[in-house]
Amino acid sequence: MFSSFVCIPRAISFQSITSHSSSKSEKAQRIDHHFRKIHRSVNMESLQNRYLFAEIFMRESEYAERNPNARLIKLGIGDTTEPIPDIITSAMAEQALALSIAQGYKGYGPEQGNRELKRAIAETFYKDMQVKENEIFVSDGAQCDISRVQMLLDSSLSIAVQDPTFPAYIDSSVIVGRGGTFKAESGKYKKIVYMKCGAENNFFPNLSTTPRTDLIFFCSPNNPTGSAASRQQLKQLVEFAKENGSIIIYDAAYAAYISDESPRSIFEIPGAKEVAIEISSFSKFAGFTGVRLGWTVVPEELLYANGYPIIKDYDRIVCTCFNGASNIVQAGGLACLSPQGFQALKRTMRNYMENAKILVDTFESLGLKVYGGKNGPYVWVHFPGLSSWQVFNQILERAAIVTVPGIGFGPGGEGYIRLSAFGHRDSVLEASRRLRMLL
Incomplete structure (x- = not known):
């Protein structure tokens, strides 16, 4: 079932992209900064790459440019989607x-x-x-x-x-x-x-x-x-x-x-x-x-x-x-x-948790170990033997679904992906259908 995940048709390195153009104004800036006395914070220099969700957005945008007709389903960043009551x-x-x-x-x-x-x-x-x-x-x-x-x-x-x-x-x-x-x-x-x-x-x-x-x-x-x-x-x-x-x-x-x-x-x-x-x-x-x-x-x-x-x-x-x-x-x-506002919000939260159950059931039916989705709106799925960026890229490239690679949450997340239940029901159902076909 997992063999299709081993090779990545287009691996994307996890690092920021910098421009190397050499206009006159940029050359002037490079010369001028030598006269400045303010050094970059060593703490900022210690930060690795870009912020996780900015990196995901970059990859999502690149995919959308290459596949303008694809219907992208976003189950990555935990952004709510249902209207406020x-x-x-x-x-x-x-x-x-x-x-x-x-x-x-x-x-x-x-x-x-x-x-x-x-x-x-x-x-x-x-x-x-x-x-x-x-x-x-x-x-x-x-x-x-x-x-x-x-x-x-x-x-x-x-x-x-x-x-x-x-x-x-x-x-x-x-x-x-x-x-x-x-x-x-x-x-x-x-x-x-x-x-x-x-x-x-x-x-x-x-x-x-x-x-x-x-x-x-x-x-x-x-x-x-x-x-x-x-x-x-x-x-x-x-x-x-x-x-x-x-x-x-x-x-x-x-x-x-x-x-x-x-x-x-x-x-x-x-x-x-x-x-x-x-x-x-x-x-x-x-x-x-x-x-x-x-x-x-x-x-x-x-x-x-x-x-x-x-x-x-x-x-x-x-x-x-x-x-x-x-x-x-x-x-x-x-x-x-x-009282009325909180009751309305509880209905919205139930909707999201029903989404989580759909995702949990989908991955469990495919024989994968799945965690979460019961007390929180996130589903945590284990893909043994595979890197989480590999799985992220394959699901994006072959199913047009955005997830989050577990390694972005620390070394303990390697081999996992996180899916957000904050989606519209039709999108979650469509994601379930695509995942069953893909896996």
Whole structure:
């Protein structure tokens, strides 16, 4: 079944493409820059190639140019596709129209977010967890908050990440100087601890063999594997952080998709407020990928070694580097968390998870090992003996389907591909048909 995947008709090297034209203006630029005294950041130089999803977009664009009549199905980047419910867009439209009259006009809001929205986030997602309104910082999205947290914490601190993991944790760590040199033979940065999270250990790291680090990035449900950590596993993680004096940076962007008894927040675990920061987002459960809204919880109990509250420094970072999320978008966020809005969003999420089941069933029927698709909108498929870029290229070239190669999420992703369930139903069904024919 897999023999057709071994050879690639057109292998594409995973590196940036640079122009070598030599116009007069470019020659002048090359001469002029020798007189400049500002050197490129060694941290930026340490970054490997281009950002994963930019690389995928480049390959997708090249394929589209060579095959202008192909109907490309995009199951790669986790971008939502279903329309935002009217009750939510109406709230944003109303807020926008109010800006045109004196009585409705608003300028700057609190950098930390609208108080009513913060209260709604606390009541919806952190009921009975003692998360206070002032511990919630509303933002323009989880990925931006990952970088703000990086700015908050000293660049000398050591870090651990799940392997495989969302690449922004590693890339942003490298940018602030925590990565060290990149080792091509291992595909790892020297200073980063990679916690193997594969099928063999139920997608949870062996903490008994994990070295102590200052920071631990942890995502549940995990991107890319779609696996959600159990309550017992998160208790182990919190205890591990307490014993080592570490801080967990917990990404809960997909928590709304959890369908079993797995915790939806790290703060469901006793003692987590002493060791964790939680980052979350409206992007994936509310379809706000282009609207941009998220939040971060920094508990008052979380302290530096000298006893100073970390929340005070995070508040300073937010006030210095961010003027607050858009008033219009926050109105939409509040509508998302209304009873009617949240019910409408649950219907959309069910639709995506039904897509995930279709993809899981498709690959399982072909005899492949498939993970995820139950507590998160990602499907993680193993192709033993093959490189993930090989599989990516073959599925793109021969089925016109965009996926994500597992190696893009770290060495632990080699041999896997990730598919997103964020597609229209007809596209997912067509992808299923093509994959059955291809494999």
